[in-house]
Amino acid sequence: MFDNRKFISQVLVGAGLLALWQLAAMSGTMGRDLLPLPLDVFSRLIELPFEARFWSALQLTLASAFLGLCIAAVIGIPLGLIIGANPRVYRATRFLVDLFRSWPIIALMPVLVLLFGASFKMKLIMVVLAALWPILVQSIYGARRVEPTIEDMTLSYGIGGRVKFFEVALPNALPFIMTGLRISTALSVLLSIGVEVLSSVPGIGYEIAIARIDGASAEVIAYVIVSGFLGLTLNQAFAAIERYVLAWHPSVRGETA
Amino acid sequence: MKLTNRFLGILAEAWLPVALIVLWWLASAGSTSLYFPPLAEIVSVGVRDITEGPLLSYAAFSLTNLAAGLAIAIVVGVVAGVILGSSQRLRDAVNPYLQFIRSVPQVALVPLIIGALGIGALPKIWSISFACVWPVLLNTIDGVKGIDTALTDFSKSYRLSKRTHVLDMVLPAALPQIVPGVRTALAIGVIVMVVSEIYGADSGLGYYILQSGRNFAVAETWAGTILVGLLGYLLSRLFEIFEHFALRWHRESSAQARRG
Numbered sequence: 001m002f003d004n005r006k007f008i009s010q011v012l013v014g015a016g017l018l019a020l021w022q023l024a025a026m027s028g029t030m031g032r033d034l035l036p037l038p039l040d041v042f043s044r045l046i047e048l049p050f051e052a053r054f055w056s057a058l059q060l061t062l063a064s065a066f067l068g069l070c071i072a073a074v075i076g077i078p079l080g081l082i083i084g085a086n087p088r089v090y091r092a093t094r095f096l097v098d099l100f101r102s103w104p105i106i107a108l109m110p111v112l113v114l115l116f117g118a119s120f121k122m123k124l125i126m127v128v129l130a131a132l133w134p135i136l137v138q139s140i141y142g143a144r145r146v147e148p149t150i151e152d153m154t155l156s157y158g159i160g161g162r163v164k165f166f167e168v169a170l171p172n173a174l175p176f177i178m179t180g181l182r183i184s185t186a187l188s189v190l191l192s193i194g195v196e197v198l199s200s201v202p203g204i205g206y207e208i209a210i211a212r213i214d215g216a217s218a219e220v221i222a223y224v225i226v227s228g229f230l231g232l233t234l235n236q237a238f239a240a241i242e243r244y245v246l247a248w249h250p251s252v253r254g255e256t257a
Numbered sequence: 258m259k260l261t262n263r264f265l266g267i268l269a270e271a272w273l274p275v276a277l278i279v280l281w282w283l284a285s286a287g288s289t290s291l292y293f294p295p296l297a298e299i300v301s302v303g304v305r306d307i308t309e310g311p312l313l314s315y316a317a318f319s320l321t322n323l324a325a326g327l328a329i330a331i332v333v334g335v336v337a338g339v340i341l342g343s344s345q346r347l348r349d350a351v352n353p354y355l356q357f358i359r360s361v362p363q364v365a366l367v368p369l370i371i372g373a374l375g376i377g378a379l380p381k382i383w384s385i386s387f388a389c390v391w392p393v394l395l396n397t398i399d400g401v402k403g404i405d406t407a408l409t410d411f412s413k414s415y416r417l418s419k420r421t422h423v424l425d426m427v428l429p430a431a432l433p434q435i436v437p438g439v440r441t442a443l444a445i446g447v448i449v450m451v452v453s454e455i456y457g458a459d460s461g462l463g464y465y466i467l468q469s470g471r472n473f474a475v476a477e478t479w480a481g482t483i484l485v486g487l488l489g490y491l492l493s494r495l496f497e498i499f500e501h502f503a504l505r506w507h508r509e510s511s512a513q514a515r516r517g
Contacts, residue, residue: 009350017354034373091266092273099274099486102493104447107463107485109455110470111478115292186362190448194364198455205365212368224365231360 033217040218041225048222053207058226061196061203064120065188065234068127072184076132077177080139081169090140097140101133106194118199123192130191131184138180142173175249178242185238189231204230294476303480311465312484318460320488322378323450326385330442334390335435338397339427348398359395363388363445364452376457381450388449389442396438400431433507436500443496447489462488 018038025035048054083089083097109126116122146169154160154168196205204227211219278296285295306312341348367384374380408430412422428435454463462485469477 003349006349009346010353013350013354034369088269091269094270095274096277098494099490102444102489103486104451104489106448106455107451107466107482110466111292111475111482114470114473114475114478190362190364193362194448194452197364197368198452208365209368212372217369217373220369224361224369227365228357228361231362232357235360 033215036218036221041221044218044222045225048226054226057202057204057207058230060120060201061189061192061205061230064123064127064195064203065185065192068124068192069131069181069184069188071124071128072131072135072188073181075128076135076180077139077170080136080177080180081143081165081173083136084140084143084173085169090144097133097137101137105130106191106198109195109198113199118201120201122199123195123201123203126195127188127191131188134183134187135177135180138176138183139173142176143169145176146172175246178246182238182242185234186231189227189234193227291473292475294479298476299479299483302476303484306465306477306480311460312462312481315461315465316484316488318378319450319454319462322381322453322461323385323446326382326450327389327439327442327446329382329386330389330446331393331439333386334393334438334442335397335428338394338435339401339423339431341394342398342401342404342431343427348402355391355395359391363449367449367453367456371453371457376459381453381458381461384453385446385449389446392441392445393435393438396434396441397431400434401427403434404430433504436503440493440496440500443492444489447492451485 021035021038025037083093105126108129109122112122112125116125150168150172154164159168192203193205193208195201196203197209198205200206204223208220208223208227211217211223282296285293286297288295303312341351366387370384370387371380374383404427408426409422411417412426417426450461451463451466454461455467458464462481466478466481466485469475469481
């Protein structure tokens, strides 16, 4: 099961990258400002978990990303299913959905700072505004892709209302919704950190911005690495949830429909 | 008859957006709120700053940075992707590092790059290309990895040169995967472009939005925000058109294959 050669090659690549980093930092061609010594970064990384400030930053970033994602899902999934199920509504909203899904939401930040100040609320609204669109788009897509046999069956059995929504429309669109949620998870972390970097709202991004202003480049890289682990963990967690939620679906069961 | 159908089709899609704009125009007319100036004022300020003001040169600054950053990302991503995609052992060796670095939220590096290298165009181009390279790279790897072994065998038996094999066999076969990667990269690139200009710049659309907001010139802030949004939309539509033509042969040949 455990592939020895693969593992050795991975360790070798890691050591090579570290050596390259050490050499580049020592040569000083890029400046200590941009590239600190690896040892300085790792010692900061080991110290961080013992600092209360680190945990509160991590918690604030996660809270805005997670809460924003949930709000976006609660709005986006039902709205998308409704839009997708009604051809008239779909056509009327198509341009607007297309427009906003490609709108760089971060450009709205200065306006929102004027309206709500540099606050957690502002950050949360930004996350919701960005995370909403992939979920909405995929829900619409899922609702529009009902197989004719399923459509006929719900019609002939006279299934409608709540039963139709929860037992037919939602499961049918679920694989698409999960794709939307996965895209939005990455986006919500991106937006949280982006807003924190650009405004003075506390969180991981804010720590990066202040460390940068203080010229503490080891701290900057340490927090960038933390943000990478955050992204990676969320990705993996999401993949696990997706496998669990879609366990019944042919794409996960590995059968051809 | 056909013309009326077409007209009705456009009407079915256009009525809501038009109604919303009219509603916004009417509701905001005569507004004295600092934060919600009349739409008429936003439009006139926008037109003024495009024709006489700095907006056009700011937009040019932003878009050249985006184009340059994206171009670097595509070249690096495709070249590295072809190399990694062709060798399972190489792929295994770098995979954990690749998975990690692509999980770093791309905006986290903006302070570092711009803070250390200054607020000019070049650091922005680096930020954008660093953010955009990962989706291109990962999609290229997937595309190259998935190439039918028959293609490789064909090149071998006909003794095609490495160059011909890569340019005429591998790249076209991987293109249907590479193009969506570029589309993702474009969306990320626009975000990083705006972030890098809000973080530190003396030109560009993000800078315009930030400065006007700080000076409480709210109509300008709205105008800049709307302009960035329209640009984002326009770029993604243009890319869709490009994609349509770039992958036409692929759609046609796979449709043919389905027909048997």
